[in-house]
Amino acid sequence: MAISTESEFHVLAVDDSIIDRKLIERLLKTSSYQVTTVDSGSKALQFLGFHEDEESNQNRPSVSPMIHREVQVNLIITDYCMPGMTGYDLLKKIKESSSLRNIPVVIMSSENVPSRINRCLEEGAEEFFLKPVRLSDVNKLKPHMMKAKAKDHQEPAKQGPEGSETPEIQSVQPQQTPAQSSNKRKAMEEGISQERTRPRYSGLAVI
């Protein structure tokens, strides 16, 4: 497996539908993002190393701090309608968390309900996509990730060996390069994937 030295964005996709997970994964990988997919909000929080102050839901508490340090998620895209924790609940939890709140969150929904859309945007979602999600929607994600990275760079950034992209806000560029496979990495995914990113400048505001 060739390891690209370009800076890459890692997107966490949350959806209870296996079909939609496959679809969003393909859309994101076509846009050259690293992808992890999970099937619930609680698994998303687990993957993000989220800790509740009261009772901890962690099955492997000794592993969580390690996951928290290594995993770098640049954006979370989540379905709205999910059993148990909805996408809105997940959004709230993320925005209430001091360590996670800077990660941009995007909501997807099959239903066009203005009050729902407004509620999500007011709670801090960057975008609200109507399903089925398309490449043109995924093209809107990059500016949010660039902005978040720029915000996290208060101190001099540790650049990767190729001195990758400077953290400036770029205009949306078409990401469709379906024929290109050379710089695509096959991200592992099956339920929760333990995607190990290379240690480099953090996209997460770790406090």
Next chain:
Amino acid sequence: MDVVSQLQRQFLDFTTSLYREGFLDDQFVQLQKLQDESNPEFVIEVVSLFFEDSEKLLNNLSTALQQHIVDYKQVDALVHQFKGSSSSIGAQRVKNVCVSFRNYCEEKNVEGCFRCLQQVKHEYHLVKSRLDALFKLEQQILAAGGSVPMIA
């Protein structure tokens, strides 16, 4: 006309009819756009997932509607799922029945729901057999050494 050209012609005609008759909508085109050399089986994989998922949904729907006291919330949740998955692969006619189905759920109209269940089963089987035929044609073209024509 050689074998490959014949098959390709057949494939194009068949595909066109599927869109014209409303079995598939533009979302299916979007799926094909996501398929490439690095993921040559993408469409068939997604559609296979859809078939598996749909069989389960249809079984669960039958069971749910056969209860003495129908739990309409549950039925609606299942139809919502079916509407979502059919929409995601571009199975337009299936999706449209799901829309009507949800209305009957809201009205708690058991007869309407039963009719919709029959209708959605019917539409599902129609689109499934057509997609199976489409994939078979694709395989025949590839086996004959040709390439599968794309509809822009």
